[in-house]
Amino acid sequence: MSAVANPATVEDCLRVGAGFTQGDRNWIAEQFATLDARLAAFHADTTELEVSVKDRAARGQKVTLECWIAGRQKVVTTSLEDDLHAALNDVRDDLRRKLNDAKTKQEPRHNRHLRDNSLPEETELPEALQD
Template identity: 85%
Template sequence: MSAVANPATVAECLRVGAGFSQGDRNWIAEQFATLDARLASFHADATELEVSVKDREARGQKVTLECWIAGRQKIVTTSSEEDLHAALNDVRDDLRRRLNDAKTRQEPRHNKHLREEGQPGPGAPSTDDTAEAPAESGVA
């Protein structure tokens, strides 16, 4: 796999939405920094992250992390944890999990388990048996 020229990072791609101020952005970016390794395979200019919170610091607050990567479906993760830091960790970890799942689905050749499971076992019908194909009736 070739390295991405301008890899996505949380610091470069994160926007703060409703419920957060620009002053919150740095500590949230620090808390999300572990996502950088997962985001590095995408171009920074094709990746966006937005974190928002509804009813901040109230019972029933809801943190939402949205991720847009060009050419892929938007991923939305949410948490209703009452502690804001716990909620941010929750959406971060869920996004990492979903990015890993999406990568595994898209590129099974890099997943040893899928590679081994995908091979037909002995006695499985061969796909290159063309000798048994019925002959076409020749009309000239």
């Protein structure tokens, strides 16, 4: 697998949405920094992250982290944790899990032959196995 020329990082791709201020962005980016290793497989100019919170600091606050990567479906994670730091960790970890799951579905694991080559065309079944 070749390295991406301009890899995505939280610092480059994160924007803060409703409920957060630009002043919150730095400490959120620090908290999300562990996502960098997972995002590095994607180009920075085709990757976006947005974090928002509804009813901040109230019981029942809802933190949402959305991730857009060109050519893929949008990934959305949410947390209802009362503690803001815990909620941010929750959405970060859930996003990492979902990105890993999506990669696993897209690329066969432990089989370089399948990753590097297209699948062979279906072969005909022997006559004995046909109905």
